[in-house]
Amino acid sequence: MRIKFCPKCKSYEIELMVGGEIGLYRCKKCGFSGSIFPEKEIKLNKRRIK
Numbered sequence: 001m002r003i004k005f006c007p008k009c010k011s012y013e014i015e016l017m018v019g020g021e022i023g024l025y026r027c028k029k030c031g032f033s034g035s036i037f038p039e040k041e042i043k044l045n046k047r048r049i050k
C-alpha cells in the first residue's frame with residue numbers, strides 16, 4: 001500500500017481536492033496543496049486487514 005505525505009511538514013493527513021486525471025491534493029495540517037505529493041510505501045500488519 002502506498003500513501004501520500006506532505007513534502008513540507010511530512011504529515012500524512014492529505015485530502016484529495018480534485019480527482020480525475022489531474023489529482024490535486026492538499027495537506028490538512030499546513031495547507032500545502034499540489035499534485036506532486038510524494039508517496040511512501042507502508043507495510044500493514046496483516047492481522048489488521050480484513
Ligand SMILES: [Zn+2]
Nearest residue numbers: 006009027030
Ligand atoms: Zn503539510
